[in-house]
Amino acid sequence: MSPTNPTSRRDFLKLAAISGVALHSSSFAAQLLAAQPVGPGYLTQEGANQSLVVIFLRGGADFMNIVVPYGDPDYPAFRPTLAMNLDAGLIKLDKTFGLHPAMASLQPLWGAGQLAPIVCAGSMHSTRSHFDAQDWMEFAAPGDRTVRQGWLNRYLAITEPPKAKASDFRALGMQELLPRSLRGNYPVLAVPRSLTKKKSSSTLDAFERFYGEGGTDMEGGAAMSGEREADAAGVVESGRITIETLRRLQEIVAASDKKSASQSVSGSSYPDSTFANRLKQIALVLKAGEGLEVSGLDYGGWDDHSQEGTVDGKMATRLRDLSSSLSAFCQDLGPALARTTILVMTEFGRTVKENGNNGTDHGHGSTMLVMGGGVKGGQVHGDWRGLKQDALYQGRDLAVTTDFRDVYNAVLENALGFEPPKDFFPGYKPNKMKTLF
Amino acid sequence: MAPRSHASSPAQDDSSALNERERAAHLLARLAYGPRPGETKRLIAMGVEKWLEDQLQEQDSHDPRLKTWLSEYQTLGLSVKECAEFTYTQRVDKKTPSQEEQRAERIKRRIPLDEVVWSTALRAVYSDRQATEVMAEFWRNHLNVSFTKGQNIYSMVPDYERSVIRDQVWGSFPAMLVASATHPAMLTYLDNHLSRRPPSKQELKEIERQTERKTGSKERAVEAVQIATQRGLNENYARELLELHTLGVDNFYAQNDVIALAEILTGWTIEGGRKGSQAFHFNAAMHVPGDIKLLGKRFAEDKEKGPGQGMEVLAMLGAHKGTADFIAMKMVRFLVADVPPASLVKEVAKTYRTSKGNLTAMLRTIVDSEEFWSRKNFRTKFKTPYEFIISALRVTGAEIDRQASIGNYLAEMGQPIYHCDDPTGYYDTADAWLDPGVMALRWQFATDLALGKVRGVKIPETFFDQIPYDAPPRLWEHHLTTLILPGGAGPRTRAALATVTSEYLDQKGKRVPNLNQIGPTLVGLLLGSPEFQQQ
Incomplete structure (x- = not known):
């Protein structure tokens, strides 16, 4: 079977559904797949050729000091050493909110109506554990430890037959390990930093005999223990997918490199950072037009319990890198930006009141950012209820007035043309965000 | 010479026992x-x-080469204070150091980082006391601290690795827990060294008065008071102590317990400054006074004005059923299978409770179990x-x-x-x-x-x-x-x-x-x- 044979991935999914054998322990999408008639009914034409990039800020970013409610009369008192106002350089978004000055590079996008913050967004679950909160947001199943398949992976698995061409390179995690949102039965490549270039393809060739299609039954009998053990744990499957998808990526990167070398430079300049380099690689694949629908990338280090800083400082440094990278990415995409949606999120907000060490502790409601061509940006979305004691969650944190799954729902529908079927998000009653796109 | 077919074990079903060679390999x-x-x-x-x-x-390797290499490291045996002094560069005059000097300072500061990372890898590769190295890695992750926290933690990690991890590997979990809770590296990594009660009105007045006297500026004095008003509680360590080190996430505790524990642990800090011991230090002035209720139990204030209240909490957590279950589950998952067999977890938790968290005894329970030697768990992790x-x-x-x-x-x-x-x-x-x-x-x-x-x-x-x-x-x-x-x-x-x-x-x-x-x-x-x- 050739590596790009359309039936190969699909067979794998079906196999996963039947046997429960999967790369990862759960087969939630497989169950959905079996239960739901999969057909083009979920898909709209507008979704074709569109792409979603999800950036996860790990550690619980203090979004209240990123999209800052400077106009809320109670804000300064909660943040005696951390508050910022327009005089400090906040970029005015409206009469209540201003954007952190370190994010000035995103101002043109805001001006062009391509940046939409959704304030007081997050998970209704009360957890303040980073690890539960991240899991539950990325598996999109708050409080349910049995769902172990990422929401983006479920999307990919469910839409495989009607949506994608066999040759499509649909998804990637642009880092050494996948974000949880991309984990699951649908094979998604975690892109190794050093191996996107063709010159490393000989390694893949050498191991094809050990991991490639077929060959399990060489001696006519049942596979013997060593291999059976590795098989059961998904190692062989993972290796096979590695070979298939990495080869395909190497082709795409080589072709895209060639193309961009022959074209004039697009004028975008990425900062010199790991995050920027990874975004640049995503742009390369996106511009290649090979069907990339979903990509994921993490940005770590947002757990600012102490010395968070304001206009300058630890968080500002990260914000500067984040936003100048994103700004360069959007420029780099050029016309493709119209078909690209970027979602920036974190696991929870932080305490409204700063803590005793010029930092903030784990809180509840946060902000999500949606950027790109289709979004109704240039306005702040979400329901802000102020910072009076009775408006706060448990008297200390921002309340969640927009369930993060409302945003997922809207993004899936508008950015990818996919209307999630019932129970795509377990236990969730869909609530349409009418104004976001 | 062995015939070719011996390269693999014959087809086996899950119930057959491991043969001698497989047992050794396992x-x-x-x-x-x-x-x-x-x-x-x-x-x-x-x-x-x-x-x-x-x-x-015993935990120490007999490998002579490893011994020689380890002996060549400069910081592994140092206390936090000694290490801080070792990596500190005394500047002779006040002028800004040249780029070269700055580079030399940076390299010197990094020595403990490089040595800890290196010695960890060398020991894992060469030590003939491998079980110690394997379990040390388990505890390093269970009680994680990280160089990514920043430079001020560099000089603390060699001592942490030695006194919290390596020295306790075959000791008891409650003792290891106390060692970690009182170690500068953990207190810094999870910010507890900064956590304190908010200052009283009287203290604020004192700050205002002193600042004004020192600077002669009323404005500066007001500013100093504003900053001081902000000093207070930091929940970071208290939360992870419950969630990751002892009971497991949302097990037996809620947000109000996190706050209560953070209050109890105020004052658990480091004696800093150039002259300070750089060791754990209970600072009564930073501590939230009074009895505090945690997990439905009242913990009385330490009459000696020491860390007694927090120590009692650690003892309670070290003896808690939730801790026994959580540590047992993690050890079995680490040594036996990703989905830990419930029967064995139960046995190991029992050993924890009867042996007061003795880590050697717990390991013994695992290695003596059927589950450990089962073919089902052979080469499956x-x-x-x-x-x-x-x-x-x-x-x-x-x-x-x-x-x-x-x-x-x-x-x-x-x-x-x-x-x-x-x-x-x-x-x-x-x-x-x-x-x-x-x-x-x-x-x-x-x-x-x-x-x-x-x-x-x-x-x-x-x-x-x-x-x-x-x-x-x-x-x-x-x-x-x-x-x-x-x-x-x-x-x-x-x-x-x-x-x-x-x-x-x-x-x-x-x-x-x-x-x-x-x-x-x-x-x-x-x-x-x-x-x-x-x-």
Whole structure:
């Protein structure tokens, strides 16, 4: 079977559904797949050729000091050493909110109506554990430890037959390990930093005999223990997918490199950072037009319990890198930006009141950012209820007035043309965000 | 000479017992980072019980080279204060140091980081007390601290590794918990050293008065008061102490318990400053006074104005059923299976309760269990990147020098030593590590190692001396398989290796085949094989 044979991935999914054998322990999408008639009914034409990039800020970013409610009369008192106002350089978004000055590079996008913050967004679950909160947001199943398949992976698995061409390179995690949102039965490549270039393809060739299609039954009998053990744990499957998808990526990167070398430079300049380099690689694949629908990338280090800083400082440094990278990415995409949606999120907000060490502790409601061509940006979305004691969650944190799954729902529908079927998000009653796109 | 078919174990169902060779391979896979050359045979000769006894009796390796190397490190034996002094550069005059001087200062400050990372890898590769190294890695992750926190933690980690992790590996969990809770590295990593009660009105007045006297500025005094007003509680350590170190997430506790514990632990700080001891210090002035209720129980204020209240809480947590269950579950998951058998977890938790958290006793319960030796759990656990790299270095008898670049490979695979930003530590289950794509990095390392392309690492030529000199070339791959996969290889792996060998021999035609040509290729393939990814 050739590596790009359309039936190969699909067979794998079906196999996963039947046997429960999967790369990862759960087969939630497989169950959905079996239960739901999969057909083009979920898909709209507008979704074709569109792409979603999800950036996860790990550690619980203090979004209240990123999209800052400077106009809320109670804000300064909660943040005696951390508050910022327009005089400090906040970029005015409206009469209540201003954007952190370190994010000035995103101002043109805001001006062009391509940046939409959704304030007081997050998970209704009360957890303040980073690890539960991240899991539950990325598996999109708050409080349910049995769902172990990422929401983006479920999307990919469910839409495989009607949506994608066999040759499509649909998804990637642009880092050494996948974000949880991309984990699951649908094979998604975690892109190794050093191996996107063709010159490393000989390694893949050498191991094809050990991991490639077929060959399990060489001696006519049942596979013997060593291999059976590795098989059961998904190692062989993972290796096979590695070979298939990495080869395909190497082709795409080589072709895209060639193309961009022959074209004039697009004028975008990425900062010199790991995050920027990874975004640049995503742009390369996106511009290649090979069907990339979903990509994921993490940005770590947002757990600012102490010395968070304001206009300058630890968080500002990260914000500067984040936003100048994103700004360069959007420029780099050029016309493709119209078909690209970027979602920036974190696991929870932080305490409204700063803590005793010029930092903030784990809180509840946060902000999500949606950027790109289709979004109704240039306005702040979400329901802000102020910072009076009775408006706060448990008297200390921002309340969640927009369930993060409302945003997922809207993004899936508008950015990818996919209307999630019932129970795509377990236990969730869909609530349409009418104004976001 | 062994006939070809011995390279793999015969087809087995899950109920059959492991044979002698498999038992040795299993023990070395789980309580060691795999065998070094000759070790499987030695273990079979001495017997499982004797091997275990040696491992549990003492933690220090007898390997003379390792001893020499460790003795050359400058910071591993230092206390936090000594290490801070060692890495501190006294500036002779006040002028800004030159770029060169700044560079020298930076390098000096980094010495403890490099030495801790290096010695950890060296010990894991060379120590003949492997169980200590394996369990040290478990505790390093359970009670994670990380160099990513920043420079001020650098000088604290050598002492943390020595006094909290290594010295306690065969001791008791409650003792280890106290050691971690009172260690500057943990207090810094999770910000507890800063956590304090908010200042009283009187104190604020005092600050205002003193600042004004010192600076002569009313404005500065008001500013100082504003800043001081902000000083207060930090929940970071209290939360992780409950969630990650003892009870497990949202088990028995709620948000109000996190706050209560944070209050109890106010004043648990470090005696800082140039003259300070740099050791744990209870600062009564920072402490929230009074009795505090936690987990439904009242903890009385320490009448001696010491850390007694917090110590009582730690003792309560160390003796808590939730802690016993949580630690037992994690140990069984680490040593036996990603989905830990409930029956064994229950047994180990019982041992925890009856032995007051004795870690040797808990390990014994695991190793003496049916579950540990069950074929169901034989070679079914996916190695973490660290386990993969260390076991590859061991099985090939690789010599590594101090400048070896294995740190780069670990970083790219997502598991650099002592650099886990998250307080969870690195995960030890396949679902955290087995993403499509990661195998490519392992193949790259396997190939680079075998072909001598990993800087500072060399597989000695004597490695191939283990193959009988009169072995026919067609059996070379069989011998190498036995060396690298003592638990055997599956038919596809064997067939693939046979094909590579055949291609080589065909290409040679009538010229004499050379083990040094094809040997490294085969070793690289074996290290990258599906079987080698499993322990």
